[in-house]
Amino acid sequence: MNAPLDPDFARRCRESFGRQKAMALIGARLTSVEPGRAEIALAYRDDLTQQKGFVHGGILGMIADTACGYAAFSLMPAGCSLVTVEYKMNILAPGRGALVARGEVVKPGRTLTVARAEVYADDGTHVATMQQTLMMLAGKTDHPE
Amino acid sequence: MNAPLDPDFARRCRESFGRQKAMALIGARLTSVEPGRAEIALAYRDDLTQQKGFVHGGILGMIADTACGYAAFSLMPAGCSLVTVEYKMNILAPGRGALVARGEVVKPGRTLTVARAEVYADDGTHVATMQQTLMMLAGKTDHPE
Amino acid sequence: MNAPLDPDFARRCRESFGRQKAMALIGARLTSVEPGRAEIALAYRDDLTQQKGFVHGGILGMIADTACGYAAFSLMPAGCSLVTVEYKMNILAPGRGALVARGEVVKPGRTLTVARAEVYADDGTHVATMQQTLMMLAGKTDHPE
Amino acid sequence: MNAPLDPDFARRCRESFGRQKAMALIGARLTSVEPGRAEIALAYRDDLTQQKGFVHGGILGMIADTACGYAAFSLMPAGCSLVTVEYKMNILAPGRGALVARGEVVKPGRTLTVARAEVYADDGTHVATMQQTLMMLAGKTDHPE
Numbered sequence: 001m002n003a004p005l006d007p008d009f010a011r012r013c014r015e016s017f018g019r020q021k022a023m024a025l026i027g028a029r030l031t032s033v034e035p036g037r038a039e040i041a042l043a044y045r046d047d048l049t050q051q052k053g054f055v056h057g058g059i060l061g062m063i064a065d066t067a068c069g070y071a072a073f074s075l076m077p078a079g080c081s082l083v084t085v086e087y088k089m090n091i092l093a094p095g096r097g098a099l100v101a102r103g104e105v106v107k108p109g110r111t112l113t114v115a116r117a118e119v120y121a122d123d124g125t126h127v128a129t130m131q132q133t134l135m136m137l138a139g140k141t142d143h144p145e
Numbered sequence: 146m147n148a149p150l151d152p153d154f155a156r157r158c159r160e161s162f163g164r165q166k167a168m169a170l171i172g173a174r175l176t177s178v179e180p181g182r183a184e185i186a187l188a189y190r191d192d193l194t195q196q197k198g199f200v201h202g203g204i205l206g207m208i209a210d211t212a213c214g215y216a217a218f219s220l221m222p223a224g225c226s227l228v229t230v231e232y233k234m235n236i237l238a239p240g241r242g243a244l245v246a247r248g249e250v251v252k253p254g255r256t257l258t259v260a261r262a263e264v265y266a267d268d269g270t271h272v273a274t275m276q277q278t279l280m281m282l283a284g285k286t287d288h289p290e
Numbered sequence: 291m292n293a294p295l296d297p298d299f300a301r302r303c304r305e306s307f308g309r310q311k312a313m314a315l316i317g318a319r320l321t322s323v324e325p326g327r328a329e330i331a332l333a334y335r336d337d338l339t340q341q342k343g344f345v346h347g348g349i350l351g352m353i354a355d356t357a358c359g360y361a362a363f364s365l366m367p368a369g370c371s372l373v374t375v376e377y378k379m380n381i382l383a384p385g386r387g388a389l390v391a392r393g394e395v396v397k398p399g400r401t402l403t404v405a406r407a408e409v410y411a412d413d414g415t416h417v418a419t420m421q422q423t424l425m426m427l428a429g430k431t432d433h434p435e
Numbered sequence: 436m437n438a439p440l441d442p443d444f445a446r447r448c449r450e451s452f453g454r455q456k457a458m459a460l461i462g463a464r465l466t467s468v469e470p471g472r473a474e475i476a477l478a479y480r481d482d483l484t485q486q487k488g489f490v491h492g493g494i495l496g497m498i499a500d501t502a503c504g505y506a507a508f509s510l511m512p513a514g515c516s517l518v519t520v521e522y523k524m525n526i527l528a529p530g531r532g533a534l535v536a537r538g539e540v541v542k543p544g545r546t547l548t549v550a551r552a553e554v555y556a557d558d559g560t561h562v563a564t565m566q567q568t569l570m571m572l573a574g575k576t577d578h579p580e
Contacts (some may be wrong), residue, residue: 001525010218016196017196019195019196019197020194020195020201021191021193021194021195022192022193022194022195022201022203022204023201025170025171025192025193026170026190027159033304035152036197046166047166047167047169047170048166048167048169048170049165050164050165050167051162051165051287051288052162052164052165052226052286052287052288052289052290053290056165056167056168056207056210057210057229058203058204058206058207058208058210058211059167059203059207059281061203061205061206061207061210061232062201062203062204062206062207064493065201065202065203065206065404067205081197083236083237084202085235085236085520085522085547085568086233086234086235086236086549086568087202087206087233087234088231088232088233088378088421088523089231089232089233090230090231090396090397090404090421090423091228091229091230091231092396092397092404093397094228103150104417106382106416107382107383107416107419108381110547111252111570112520112570114380114419114521116419126397127394129163129381129396129397129404129406129421131378131419131421133380133568135546135547137242139215141197142196142197143196143197144197145177145197145198145199165330199561202579225389230375230402230423231376231404233523233566234548235541235542235566237541237542237549237569238542251525251561251564252525252528252561252564253526256401256425257375257425257543259525259527259564261564271541271542274541274549274551276525276564276567278375278423278525278565280374280401280402290429293514306486307486309485309486309487310484310485310486311481311482311483311485312482312485312490312491312493312494313491313564314445314482314486315460315482315483316460336456337456337457337460338456338457338460339455339456339457340454340455340456340457341451341454341455341577341578342454342516342577342578342579343579343580344577345457346455346456346457346458346497346500346523347500347519348493348494348496348497348498348500348501349497351455351493351496351497351500351522352491352493352494352497353493355491355492355493355496356493365526366501371487373523373526373529374492374495374526375526376497376523376524376525376526377492377496377523378521378523378524379520379521379522379523380520380521381519381520381521383445384518394537400505404496430488431487432486433486433487434487434488435487435488
């Protein structure tokens with residue numbers, strides 16, 4: 001449905017993800033990126049939990065945010081940067097075990113893109129759902145300035 | 146404005162925060178808790194950043210989420226648990242330097258509480274704003290089950 | 291997927307919708323209700339528009355809100371009431387022509403239900419997308435008190 | 436705090452509001468507009484209600500959306516147009532009696548502006564709170580095209 005403007009989108013997304021030190025901190029991996037879609041996997045770790053022993057809601061937000069971001073970034077031209085404008089997430093169930101966040105573009109746009117992510121646990125539980133708005137910054141680098 | 150139901154709310158919030166291993170992972174500290182308000186401070190660290198060297202949007206979400214949570218938890222009776230139903234956050238500026246998230250209860254309720262958090266950088270930049278819904282689970286422990 | 295608790299759910303939803311005078315004001319119709327799904331149709335009218343002649347974003351919100359609401363209400367037991375806790379909507383394109391809002395339950399729950407609605411124009415344009423949280427009030431009437 | 440770019444902002448906002456036929460339909464009035472702030476008043480009417488006799492949640496959204504919109508539009512230059520990107524609203528209490536929505540700009544921007552609105556009933560009840568993102572379209576008319 002969504003044709004990538006940059007044939008080299010997958011490498012560009014993987015390199016960008018590789019520069020996200022916060023993703024390394026929590027052990028998240030970009031396991032798949034296709035035009036308009038991206039998947040982030042997160043192994044369960046004790047140091048990612050909140051006071052009740054579930055994965056912290058903010059960590060759920062981190063992987064859902066990032067899955068939306070690379071779903072959108074996959075459709076962008078080379079030589080641009082993408083920023084998160086806002087996101088809204090519902091937590092549907094406590095986060096237990098390994099998680100995966102699947103991001104998908106709902107509406108690509110020249111300036112703004114709307115994306116969505118679903119977070120699932122490895123037992124199939126639907127853990128969270130996010131709706132997000134992103135803005136492309138044309139001619140801005142995706143590297144530290 | 147908001148009288149706490151539990152006179153020992155501050156100790157209860159600090160102990161709960163102390164069990165949040167994800168907060169220790171990112172180095173966040175609960176620097177203040179009053180009835181209906183809580184403040185989380187986060188020092189800048191290179192390993193909290195995204196691909197452009199700013200603090201990851203999901204990390205902004207983690208501290209804002211937690212600031213809302215303890216603002217709400219401060220007004221709850223002893224012997225209950227609180228879960229995040231959903232949140233929505235706008236990122237207003239890139240997160241640079243040390244950050245503080247200030248959470249405040251907008252509308253306390255028996256079942257649902259609505260809270261808000263503002264994230265500021267130490268140079269005064271307004272970095273993010275969050276609106277959140279929380280649900281009290283009466284008679285549920287705030288510890289791992 | 292979702293079995294209704296009340297076999298008479300369709301009649302209950304239609305009667306409740308019939309009491310929504312605001313829906314009559316804008317000419318909205320409940321065109322379909324199934325377990326976990328509802329559809330609201332809205333004919334284009336000049337008096338529903340904003341300053342540029344498109345259907346007002348708040349009117350898009352009205353039909354999306356109501357489509358989520360009856361999607362959720364269809365799964366509720368008889369003799370309860372349902373309130374909207376919050377919703378978030380992205381407007382994806384200007385609202386032109388006749389519109390339909392399709393609501394769907396994402397996660398049914400005893401207390402809280404999460405639903406989503408998509409608004410489409412009759413030319414197939416995806417106009418808006420909403421994510422919503424609803425709360426069931428057991429033993430409360432769905433009529434004026 | 437916010438200096439208007441257009442000294443004639445108030446007239447421009449009032450004329451734009453006057454073209455919103457949906458506001459006339461529900462009887463909403465723009466009662467105040469200052470740089471970065473706008474206020475919409477809504478008298479109670481039976482035909483604005485939902486199934487329980489309260490003002491419809493979507494109507495609350497309409498006035499909050501519009502209050503945010505003119506708060507933002509007051510800071511824009513002449514000769515531009517403004518579109519709602521997205522909004523998120525929590526309903527805090529049933530809408531009874533006359534209502535007022537007070538919109539305020541949280542973060543003005545060249546492209547995107549973030550605003551907030553609070554809806555109050557005339558008995559002082561805090562009825563709803565909205566967080567919204569708007570986008571300026573430079574060189575686009577605010578009239579029907």
